[in-house]
Amino acid sequence: MKFHGKNCFLTWGFVLLCLTTLSAQESKLPADTTKKVKSDAAKASIRSAILPGLGQAFNKKYWKIPIVYGVLALPVSTFNYNSKWYDRTRFAYSVRVNRDTASYSKIAPELVPLSNESLRLYRNEFRKNMDFSILGILVVWGLNVVDAAVDGHLRKFNINDELSLYIKPYTTQPQNPLGFSAVLQIGK
Numbered sequence: 584m585k586f587h588g589k590n591c592f593l594t595w596g597f598v599l600l601c602l603t604t605l606s607a608q609e610s611k612l613p614a615d616t617t618k619k620v621k622s623d624a625a626k627a628s629i630r631s632a633i634l635p636g637l638g639q640a641f642n643k644k645y646w647k648i649p650i651v652y653g654v655l656a657l658p659v660s661t662f663n664y665n666s667k668w669y670d671r672t673r674f675a676y677s678v679r680v681n682r683d684t685a686s687y688s689k690i691a692p693e694l695v696p697l698s699n700e701s702l703r704l705y706r707n708e709f710r711k712n713m714d715f716s717i718l719g720i721l722v723v724w725g726l727n728v729v730d731a732a733v734d735g736h737l738r739k740f741n742i743n744d745e746l747s748l749y750i751k752p753y754t755t756q757p758q759n760p761l762g763f764s765a766v767l768q769i770g771k
Contacts (some may be wrong), residue, residue, distance in 0.1 A: 610612040624735030631731035635724060638731025642738055651727050658719030665716060669709035 623642070631638030634656055636648040676696040678686045679702060696704060749766045 622735065623738050624732045627731040627735035628728050631728045632724075635727045638728065641735065642731060643735040644734055647730070651730075655720065655723050655727070658716045658723060662713055662716035662720065665709045665712040669706060669713055672702055672706040672709060676706050 626640035627641045629638075630641050636651045638645040639645070639651060671691045672694060674686075675690040675697075677683070678690055678701065679699050694705075697705070751764050751766055753762050753764055755762060
């Protein structure tokens with residue numbers, strides 16, 4: 584079975600698109616007055632799950648989009664490299680094991696001096712690295728969704744001057760002339 588990065592992304596994108604379409608169709612039911620409104624975090628998460636960086640754009644954190652794609656490019660390029668060499672070593676191994684002399688000239692020059700056992704070991708190693716690359720893609724994609732969700736939650740976080748903590752000195756009794764109090768001021 585041959586895996587290609589483009590097919591993997593297209594498949595996941597199609598699945599996520601179907602899921603969001605199904606949830607949108609469910610929302611066309613009669614109006615429910617107790618229904619919760621989707622938060623910005625949920626909207627950003629769904630967008631990032633569909634397409635990496637879309638949640639960051641929704642949150643207006645445009646500077647994060649190149650970082651998302653830069654980090655996502657690492658496991659994708661590793662997958663492509665390992666896939667290419669997996670196909671080459673698998674072909675070379677099958678030609679050698681089946682003694683297919685007609686296809687012997689099509690073996691990659693780097694693989695010709697290797698023994699059958701070495702070809703088998705390299706083939707298995709490239710296959711394992713392809714699997715780790717797919718896992719890396721899923722982890723980075725998931726972190727992208729988590730980042731969009733966190734930014735969505737913090738998008739409306741109140742950080743103005745009306746939230747203040749003051750430490751004020753005070754005096755009480757003659758035996759204890761000096762003390763401190765913490766005052767949390769909310770609003771004006």
